[in-house]
Amino acid sequence: MTQYHKFLSFLLLMVNEMAGFFTIKSKNKLSLILSVIILGLITLGCAGQTWQGWSGFTAYDGILYFGAMDGKVLAINPSARSQELPFPSEGEWVLPVKAPAAPGGMCGPLGCAPSAQPATIYSTPVAAGNLVYVATYAGDSGKVMAINRLAPGYDEEGIPSWNEGEWFYPRKENKSIGAVVGGPIVVKDTLYVGSSDGKVYALDAVKGNERWEFDTGGKIWTSPAIKDNVVYISNYEHKFFAVSSMDGSLIWEIELPAAVASSPVVAGNDVFFGTFDNQLYAVDGTNGNVKWTFEGSNWFWSTPVVKGDVVYAGCLDHKVYALDASTGEKLWQFTADGPIVSNPVLVDNLLVTVSKSGEMYVLESDSGDLVRTVDIGYSVMAPLYAEENMVYVHARNRCVYGIDVQSGEKVWDFCYSDIK
Amino acid sequence: MAELWNTIILEPVLNSLIAMCTVFGGNFGLAIIVLTVVVRLILFPLTVRQTQSTKAMQSLQPKMQELQKKYAKNQQKLQQEMMKLYKEAGINPLGCLWPMLIQLPIWIALYQSIMQALAATPENLLNLSQHLYSWAAVGQAVPLNEHFLWLRLSRPDPNLILAILVGGTMWVQQKMVTPPTADPRQRSMTSMTTMMMPLMFGFFTLSFPSGLALYWVVSNILGIIIQYFVSGGWGYLRAPSAPKPTPAQKPMPTQKIPPPAVQPSKTAQKAIEESKAIKKASEEKKRGLFGR
Numbered sequence: 001m002t003q004y005h006k007f008l009s010f011l012l013l014m015v016n017e018m019a020g021f022f023t024i025k026s027k028n029k030l031s032l033i034l035s036v037i038i039l040g041l042i043t044l045g046c047a048g049q050t051w052q053g054w055s056g057f058t059a060y061d062g063i064l065y066f067g068a069m070d071g072k073v074l075a076i077n078p079s080a081r082s083q084e085l086p087f088p089s090e091g092e093w094v095l096p097v098k099a100p101a102a103p104g105g106m107c108g109p110l111g112c113a114p115s116a117q118p119a120t121i122y123s124t125p126v127a128a129g130n131l132v133y134v135a136t137y138a139g140d141s142g143k144v145m146a147i148n149r150l151a152p153g154y155d156e157e158g159i160p161s162w163n164e165g166e167w168f169y170p171r172k173e174n175k176s177i178g179a180v181v182g183g184p185i186v187v188k189d190t191l192y193v194g195s196s197d198g199k200v201y202a203l204d205a206v207k208g209n210e211r212w213e214f215d216t217g218g219k220i221w222t223s224p225a226i227k228d229n230v231v232y233i234s235n236y237e238h239k240f241f242a243v244s245s246m247d248g249s250l251i252w253e254i255e256l257p258a259a260v261a262s263s264p265v266v267a268g269n270d271v272f273f274g275t276f277d278n279q280l281y282a283v284d285g286t287n288g289n290v291k292w293t294f295e296g297s298n299w300f301w302s303t304p305v306v307k308g309d310v311v312y313a314g315c316l317d318h319k320v321y322a323l324d325a326s327t328g329e330k331l332w333q334f335t336a337d338g339p340i341v342s343n344p345v346l347v348d349n350l351l352v353t354v355s356k357s358g359e360m361y362v363l364e365s366d367s368g369d370l371v372r373t374v375d376i377g378y379s380v381m382a383p384l385y386a387e388e389n390m391v392y393v394h395a396r397n398r399c400v401y402g403i404d405v406q407s408g409e410k411v412w413d414f415c416y417s418d419i420k
Numbered sequence: 421m422a423e424l425w426n427t428i429i430l431e432p433v434l435n436s437l438i439a440m441c442t443v444f445g446g447n448f449g450l451a452i453i454v455l456t457v458v459v460r461l462i463l464f465p466l467t468v469r470q471t472q473s474t475k476a477m478q479s480l481q482p483k484m485q486e487l488q489k490k491y492a493k494n495q496q497k498l499q500q501e502m503m504k505l506y507k508e509a510g511i512n513p514l515g516c517l518w519p520m521l522i523q524l525p526i527w528i529a530l531y532q533s534i535m536q537a538l539a540a541t542p543e544n545l546l547n548l549s550q551h552l553y554s555w556a557a558v559g560q561a562v563p564l565n566e567h568f569l570w571l572r573l574s575r576p577d578p579n580l581i582l583a584i585l586v587g588g589t590m591w592v593q594q595k596m597v598t599p600p601t602a603d604p605r606q607r608s609m610t611s612m613t614t615m616m617m618p619l620m621f622g623f624f625t626l627s628f629p630s631g632l633a634l635y636w637v638v639s640n641i642l643g644i645i646i647q648y649f650v651s652g653g654w655g656y657l658r659a660p661s662a663p664k665p666t667p668a669q670k671p672m673p674t675q676k677i678p679p680p681a682v683q684p685s686k687t688a689q690k691a692i693e694e695s696k697a698i699k700k701a702s703e704e705k706k707r708g709l710f711g712r
Contacts, residue, residue: 051541122542137542181542219563221542236563258559277559299549316549341546356546381546 053120053137056183056343056383057392060127063091064385065149067121068416069398072096073134073147078390078402081412087419094419095152097121097136097145119143123183123223124383126191128205130165135180135193142180144169144193144201146208167208169201177201182223182263187245192231194220200233202248212248216241223263223303225271230285232271234260240273242288254288256281261299267306267325272313274300280313280321282328292328296321302343302383305351307365312351314340320353320361322368332368336361343383345391347405352391354380360393362405372408376401429525431551434533439557441537441564449568452534452631456638459530463523464646470523471650474597476511534631537564540574566631573631582633587622589640594618596647596655 055067080089119136178197218237258277297317338357
């Protein structure tokens with residue numbers, strides 16, 4: 001049921017209740033008419049979806065992999081797209097991912113019955129070897145799956161089927177680990193992922209078997225970060241953890257005044273992340289001591305980028321900040337036309353960021369001076385991805401744009417709404 | 421316009437709700453209950469006025485029906501006579517409208533606040549960020565803990581408990597304010613509405629987030645309590661078919677509607693007297709309530 005339907009239904013209910021105070025002759029008729037309209041809205045509204053996802057890209061062998069907003073996993077070839085070849089071309093495919101049965105499907109007199117629904121992907125996939133790893137949201141019914149990136153399986157009728165070597169976790173069809181929002185990370189042969197069931201899972205990346213799990217005791221909507229055999233993860237209960245990547249044992253944990261909003265990034269010995277009380281934290285990765293904090297005017301939602309001794313952080317207060325990684329001192333700031341939701345990227349000495357309203361900014365990374373802007377024209381919430389001079393953008397109009405950072409030219413675009 | 425609405429009405433309610441959540445140790449269910457009580461208390465004088473106006477209006481119904489029959493073909497005359505009747509009874513016909521118009525935006529803001537604060541999806545959470553104040557109490561509470569008793573407040577109640585509570589309290593409230601009528605056609609219509617609305621509300625509860633259903637239950641219970649004290653009892657709930665006159669509500673508005681064609685003048689006089697009596701009784705009660 002969409003927010004719009006719910007609000008409209010509520011509005012009518014309120015008017016109806018208020019109208020109940022009148023005893024005018026037409027009151028009963030009015031009530032009945034309103035009730036019928038509300039019933040219609042509720043029935044229509046139940047089938048609606050309230051989440052769409054905002055997956056970023058991963059690249060392997062020149063192919064981009066990402067989760068589409070309609071629950072499909074797509075592989076696209078930038079070279080084929082720039083030549084405007086028909087889809088699918090070499091290395092390209094589309095694979096619909098269905099979530100297990102979950103509440104929130106169709107509604108009937110006894111409530112909303114379970115039904116299969118698009119999986120919805122917020123997390124950025126990871127490609128390693130012949131597999132691409134995808135974690136799904138799907139309300140409360142998320143799973144982790146490994147798909148053969150060279151030949152995803154289809155049966156004779158074109159319906160996806162599982163190939164040798166592909167796996168999903170949990171293995172039982174109707175089991176789930178809860179909604180996954182933050183992306184998985186693969187290091188060597190282990191995949192690490194945090195889920196809204198409050199646990200961090202370490203899985204065998206080849207076979208999908210569970211190696212260990214660590215219960216943080218609160219919902220996880222961020223990605224883990226890994227360095228030197230330590231997994232850094234936060235939950236929505238104001239906690240930040242360092243866990244051994246070998247066996248999932250706790251190394252240290254800290255409690256913060258507010259919950260962590262962004263996925264962490266590790267640089268040197270330090271871990272950087274934003275919180276819901278508008279702070280950006282630098283924490284010593286070895287013991288959890290807070291080195292410094294920097295206050296913005298809204299949440300630091302996107303994952304910061306670190307290069308050398310500078311932390312670049314996009315904020316929902318419409319600004320991008322460049323901070324000294326050692327002290328937290330502000331080096332420069334740039335004000336965009338809207339909140340910064342997407343992770344920024346560095347291309348040589350340029351910092352590329354995009355506002356939620358769809359304006360892309362190319363900035364000098366050492367001064368924050370604006371080099372150029374590129375109007376995407378549609379809202380952008382997915383992380384940016386850069387490869388050589390190209391930056392790839394996944395916009396809310398269900399299109400992908402390849403943009404040359406040096407010229408600011410939109411080299412190609414690819415819209416996937418009509419792909420079957 | 422949307423900006424103005426957000427700034428003046430939605431954001432104050434939303435941030436109060438979230439800050440209240442911090443005050444109650446991150447218990448959002450308790451915050452919903454307390455804020456609903458607070459809003460009801462703030463709007464209490466308006467609710468009292470509205471209830472009184474409605475009761476006074478109800479008392480004029482027999483005469484209204486009579487006038488409608490009498491001047492069915494002359495709308496202009498009907499309007500004049502109706503206005504005259506209101507004037508004689510000392511009632512402002514818009515008296516129960518403006519308290520409603522003031523209350524409605526506040527209830528809508530409370531509804532929006534509960535929906536936005538719950539932020540069930542990542543998109544909702546991001547949207548919430550644009551409506552929050554930089555209060556420490558707000559930053560510390562977000563994202564809200566959605567667990568309350570057996571409920572997940574952003575999801576519908578999987579049991580029927582909330583649905584039954586919403587439907588039941590709504591039925592009691594409706595029954596208290598809906599007068600019985602002698603007209604068989606209207607009576608069947610009224611009883612259908614009285615039953616249908618609670619049933620529908622109960623049904624909606626199965627689809628709406630349980631945080632909103634919780635607000636409905638609390639709001640209905642408070643409505644019943646206010647109605648009980650302002651009207652001096654269970655109203656029409658205790659006397660569904662033939663209400664007996666009570667000293668405070670002497671006599672009940674729809675009691676024994678005489679055939680209008682036989683004694684028009686007596687009916688009119690009686691209705692006006694009833695209306696004045698109710699107004700007077702309500703005034704005394706109001707003084708009593710506020711004087712405590």
